[in-house]
Amino acid sequence: MRDVGGIRQDVAVIGIRTFWSALPTEGRWLLSTVAIQTLGRGLTLPFTIIYLHEVRGFELDLAGALMSLIAITGLIVTGPGGSLIDRYGAKAVLLVGLTAMIAGCTLLAFATHPAVAAVALVLIGVNFGVSWPGFNALIASVVDGDLRQQYFGVNFALVNLGIGVGGIIGGFYVDVSSPETFTVIFLVDAATSLIPMALLLGPLRHVRTQHAPADDAPASGGYREIIRQPAVLWLSLLTFIAMFIGYGQMEAGFPAYARQVAEVSTRTVGLAFAVNTAVIVLLQFTVLKRISGRRRTRVMLVMAAVWAVSWLILGGAGLLPDTLTAAIGVLAFMGVFAFGETLLQPTVPAVYNDLASDHNRGRYNAINSAAFQAGAITGPIAAGILLDQGLDVAYIAVMVIGCLVIGVLAIALERRIPASANGVTEPVEVPQAPPVPPVPPS
Template identity: 80%
Template sequence: MNGIRGFWRALPTEGRWLLSTVAIQTLGRGLTLPFTIIYLHEVRGFDLALSGTLMGLIAVVGLVVTGPGGTLIDRYGARRVLIVGLAAMIAGCTLLAFATHPAVAALGLVLIGVNFGVSWPGFNALVASVVTGELRQQYFGVNFALLNLGIGVGGVIGGFYVNVAEPATFTVIFLVDAASCLIPVALLLGPLRHVRTQSEPTTDDATGGSYRQILRRPAVIWVSLLTFVAMFVGYGQMEAGFPAFARQVAEVSTRTVGFAFAVNTLVIVLFQFATLRWIKGHRRTRVMGVMAVVWAASWLLLGATGLLPDTLAAAIGVISFMGVFAFGETLLQPTVPAVYNDLASDHNRGRYNAVNSAAFQGGAIAGPIAAGVLLGNGLGGVFIGLMVVCCLGIGVMALALEKRIPATANGVPEPQPAAD
């Protein structure tokens, strides 16, 4: 397969349906994601500490729901669980649009958290059931690029549209976010209504069915630990550690921070498919090791901006950090979900993806806490040092994972029998 056309032709019809609407679906999320805490604090007048606590409900509820959600996916199928999750998302966004009391906002954010808890394992299980083999890794990468495109464009539109002096503008973006969820609902009730992810377990299935059995596998332990640390040092810092360091230590403008996020999205969208061609046929653990080095370099680059605060060099360094970091993302996102799904079997795929989701969300929760403690106490150098050490630790964990993972789950093709 060569290029996007070859990839698209190789996809089954269900895979095309799933992929063709990703950017549109996530446009609504992009409209609200950067502005929810601004809405709660500046528009609805909630205390900033209360607003931050309310925002934390999404991640906490998502983490709590992930485990039971994975079990339900394996028992009743991803399609049914996703429909319930999307219904919760629609209700949550609608409640937020008109939330003038903290209790109403809390209920809305809890419902959004329910969707977050089941959507990651649900959609990954759905993808894995219709896209197999080498194509699966490519799919996860392209899906990630389109997801970032939708969120990025949504964020730009939202930035131009919303106005804290006009609460109705925030009501509109939350209702648009709710309406965007109707697109995947329509797919699940229409073209994808026959897709089945659940299956009956077999007595000789070596992968095991329960969470206890899954977590006893050394490969699962190592890839989950790697995922947790990657999220701690990566996405856990994107909404906390990075902007706080950029503002307090590098002393750049908010406009520079916003432009850096735009560069992040642009790099992912432009380079993801090229990266997929580069990593094709390579061991996924080796790709993770390269990603660890790239991320370590990006954090060192950001740390250097603290040596020249409030200068053009600092602004360039902050923007460059996000570009280099984004390149690392294009290496990570195709590989980790593919590893989990290649380790899984059809009857426990939901639980494997739930383990992945839990590790992801755990790191995303712990990251901002660590950043707040270190940067809040003026320990910017220690913060950067911790990020670099964690990145190098990811490389070590990738090597440990390589010794424990089946070759096929590591992206190594099965050897073909010799011709007679």
């Protein structure tokens, strides 16, 4: 806490112990198993498109289109999912999504035909469409205030820890000449979905995300009313672009570029995801301390610049294929990109949830998820087309231009967002003691 010109301002400084002690019991349950839950996802995330293209023999552009089915399905179900979350609660919706995830991963493990793979990826997409708004609504119901932004950041670090460890294991285990190794990792991915199901049915069974509106409460509004708000509209557009050049490339564009252009090994691809995880886990708390109390839109500007540098590094790796320099470039790309992620993930979900109320939180998070999925749809498709046509330089150029667009959108968003949702604590006047009158001489 500090005083500036008679104005009291709160400066949040967090540490692991203080953060953990500040969490309610439900928040601790949510965080305690995140890394284990996402281990299975890490096993399959870097290698799904490699599995479809190199193991099952699908053309690269077809594999990219199949990968986009996850996001297409997610986009279709996320709107109804958000409404169902507000009406019936996140727990019921998440249980349906996790059941679809288990079925999809199991089916994909044995998919030898594009139609079978398509059905499997659609089922996985159902889970992706409801899990983002569902878990975000669950988190926002458990924690609030500045602790919420910190929670999103720490949760993101733990998610990446699980994914990174899974990527390391997968990189050393899978072999494109042994299809059964890929079958095993998809079955493990299915099994890890049982962990959040157990949490929802056990320790978190009493957590409610749906709330009956009070008689004097204003109408929460539907999707049309929410999306018409300038802050939501600009934020959603920024999210879409960030997903297109970011996570939309992690499952398709980056592995394909690394393998087909930079010509690195699958082990290097797996290690790159490990580097990504290490940077996030090591830097996330430090980044949270640095950005606490700062405008979230300014943090997004820095993130855009960092990501632009990362894509230029990957482009450089493609100029020296099948060399040690290319491998180093691929690893460096993931490290720099990860730093940008530590800036993005605590801010965007926190903005959406600070704009929302308890009565429409599911729909706000569904809009966030829809923007995410839309970017993830176009990302793999664009990557598959550009890389399949040998337009390697154009691919990198599109990514860098997208980073510049994010910067422009962040500036536009800052003019339309409330200060409270932008991470700026309203200053509180410190009452000044009245002057003590002089004591008259005796």
